[in-house]
Amino acid sequence: MRIGIVCPYSFDVPGGVQNHVMDLAEALIALGHEVSVLAPADEDSPLPPYVVPAGRAVPLPYNGSVARIAFGPVSTARVRRWITRGEFDVLHVHEPLTLSLSLLAVLSARGPVVATFHTAITRSRALAAAQGVLQIVLERITARIAVSALARKVQVEHLDGGAVEIPNGVAVAKFADAEPLPGWPGECGPGTGGALGFLGRFTEPRKGFPVLRDAFVELAPRRPGLRLLVAGPGDRDDLYDQFPASLHDRVTFLGLVSEEDKARMLRSVHLYVAPNTGGESFGMILTEALAAGTTVVASDLDAFRRVLDGGRAGRLFPTGNPAALRDALAELLDDPGARAELTACGDQVVATFDWPVVARRVLEVYAAAIEATDGRVIDEEWVGLG
């Protein structure tokens, strides 16, 4: 099958959607399909061979962060040329409701169009006001995919349509084979040692870092050798200021890590802790920790409970409760049998998130979209004039 994928955000900056698009493209290629990915990027930036650059992206604040996107007449011309030359059997756009290449592609193409929605934009006034315009975009999409139950809920409630829920994939092998950092995870026996991991912006309240800090500060004096490994954006001093000076040598800060180092970091700890207090729509990091074979301890949020199979693939603790987290950590660090039981279950859970499995489900959606449309993806005068 010839598949054209459009990524709205520039590959110059790492991000969830970009990673998703790259992993999906690679999984589809591995299954024997021809894939071309159109993404904003400079002509001379280093890109995988299957990516077609669509020109420089401009920064634009969107949904609380800065997205780099491409939009305008030049981008439109490039999108249309790419569609004409590609002769795709199916066009797969990501986040088609942002001002981006994805939107341009949907408006320029006729034929089987599949769209994946990543963000769970909850109740937006802009969304309601623009319903008429949105309808023109949405009715050009043949089949919709949502990556989380929450993103699907938005589809059903606000965009007046269903969507197939297909979770984000995980490149299981990348995580399972990663080399732990030198000197980690170290010893872990009854009442002594052990390594805990946290990944994310520790200053962001919804990530719940203070819950983990409180649990660690209480547990560390009672448990010699217990260490904490923190990765994510933020200032070093801001992190260490949160801990008493006596514990500074037991906290290691890695700063912002690459995808590769993230895998190594997850392999370097006995327990990965996700103390989030809300705002997670899927819990990608949990599936990654499971793929790394690390035991997960997570707050009892809907999204986490779903990924962890109701607590069989990882330990859940009451959200925002440091004392409960502390007890769970102490218990699991003392009990390698319980950890092994959880990770064994985790292996089975994570197998359903492995990219080849997820890519096959996406291919079924492509097939459904192709059956419901006539012929290939063709370039068309803008917004169907003519």
Add this chain to the structure above:
Amino acid sequence: MPGMWWAVGAVVAVGLLSAYLVWTAGRVERLHDRAELAARALDAHLLRRAAAAAVLAERRYGVELYAAARIALDAHPDEREAAENDLTRQLRAVQLDPADPDCEAVIAASRRLALARQVHTDLVRDARAARGRPLVRLLRMGRGREWPRYFDIDDPTLTVPADVPTA
């Protein structure tokens, strides 16, 4: 000469209006075409599932499932939704083993049917929304074509028993 500008304005307005009308008529046509194609795909997947269920029933599980599959295959259009729901219920009642190729065929057919149903429902909704717009009704665009109909069945996805050992 203000009179001339009025004339120019009127010509532009008429031009824009007719362009809009032509575009809307094209949109209504296109959405109807798509809904029809989706209905055909849905029909094919319903037949495929019923056939797979009949094959399975002949080998295992017996009469009741076979009867449900036959009724779904032969159902009159008015009774088809009920017959398909009945088949879904029958399939849920039996223990399906994903390792068995006949069971796997039914599970896969049900999954594909769920996708076809989803796509069909969305496309019918789009077509009906476009057809229902006041201007479209006033000018009776899309006349000569039937209103696209929903096919209202339960989600046919079969939940396979998880092969995760219960702790």
